[in-house]
Amino acid sequence: MRLRNNRVAVIAGVVLSIATSVTASADGALRVCADPNNLPFSNGAEAGFENKLAAMVARHLGEQISYIWWAQRRGFIRNTLKAGRCDVVMGVPAGYDLVETTRPYYRSTYVFVARQDRHLDLSSLLDPRLHHLAIGVHLIGDDGNNPPPAQALGDQGIVDNLRGYSIYGDYREANPPARLIEAVENGEIDVAAAWGPLGGYFAQRSPVPLTVTPIRDTERFAPQQFQFAIAMGVRKGDHALRDRLNAFIDEHRSEINALLRSYGVPLVDLAATASGGNQ
CATH class of the missing domain: 3.40.190.10 (Periplasmic binding protein-like II)
Structure with missing residues (x-):
């Protein structure tokens, strides 16, 4: 969505x-x-x-x-x-x-999606490990607007380790937004910050066990909304x-x-x- x-x-x-x-x-x-x-x-x-x-x-x-x-x-x-x-x-x-x-x-929320075998147990936007992990986010719109998690991470100076995946993607392929979650599956990135319905659905059907965790500690980034x-x-x-x-x-x-x-x-x-x- x-x-x-x-x-x-x-x-x-x-x-x-x-x-x-x-x-x-x-x-x-x-x-x-x-x-x-x-x-x-x-x-x-x-x-x-x-x-x-x-x-x-x-x-x-x-x-x-x-x-x-x-x-x-x-x-x-x-x-x-x-x-x-x-x-x-x-x-x-x-x-x-x-x-x-x-x-x-x-009502849904943005989530972190990661491989179970990595045991990252990420849930907070303030987790210091986010400064070093490869984080994937969707880019929205023709001009590549940043979604709320990307904005919040950028506010903390977490920029160089962000990877953007167009939510539009290649429309000749099935379900373009799935590429972000597939990048977690194949180890291209360590964690994805995704809109909940997308993260939850594709994680549920992943051949690799994935964890889906609602993102918390969002208050300091108001007025950005995460739900x-x-x-x-x-x-x-x-x-x-x-x-x-x-x-x-x-x-x-x-x-x-x-x-x-x-x-x-x-x-x-x-x-x-x-x-x-x-x-």
């Missing part, structure tokens, strides 16, 4: 959103905007947890499901949701101001669909949590969202 400014672009106005929502309901289809090559979130085989979640939503609404597939890069929303080709994005940051968001359905609540997004003004999705979330939280755990997603108490807590 991309965060904040890197995940989505722009949306259509109220008139277009209402017209398209009516069409979708008349057709009896839940039209989902998704990336066909972005596990653990989604892929063309509908094997991602957002695909499974969308299927659950469609059953709840009594509708068929259909997809508009588009790589989640710059222009994703412009070419899908804004263009009226689909009606919901299954994962956006809660409160993202360019779409209408539902209540959050999960994010995730919601579904619809076009602004499409309150009818938003409310239907909210009802689904409220009624199926236990099933949603079970689905996320089965994909290795590290879950953080959603109560932290309401309190504004970062840890």
Whole structure:
């Protein structure tokens, strides 16, 4: 999944959103905007947890499901949701101001991923060993923006031993974000600082045993955030669909949590969202 400014672009106005929502309901289809090559979130085989979640939503609404597939890069929303080709994005940051968001359905955190046989037991951003270990991070966006762990490490002068892996990667290969975790597997780097759903999923399926540990000691790096609540997004003004999705979330939280755990997603108490807590 991309965060904040890197995940989505722009949306259509109220008139277009209402017209398209009516069409979708008349057709009896839940039209989902998704990336066909972005596990653990989604892929063309509908094997991602957002695909499974969308299927659950469609059953709840009594509708068929259909997809508009588009790589989640710059222009994703412009070419899908804004263009009226689909009606919901299954994962956006809660409160993202360019779409209408539902209540959050999960909250996750950045994690450290390392080989079990290294016995590093890393969890703190303040661990002095980070000054000497080879650390991998995702670079987000076309301009290679730094994610929160990279920013925090840079604030401590930990720069020369950082290795960047584009979250976009080579789209001809399956699941480009997986390259970061594969670098841990093959010993190219000592540890990865990754967004939890990515780290947890690929570590769970690694042929080499890996540890996944939530990153702690983040308070001193405020206002950097290391935990994010995730919601579904619809076009602004499409309150009818938003409310239907909210009802689904409220009624199926236990099933949603079970689905996320089965994909290795590290879950953080959603109560932290309401309190504004970062840890």
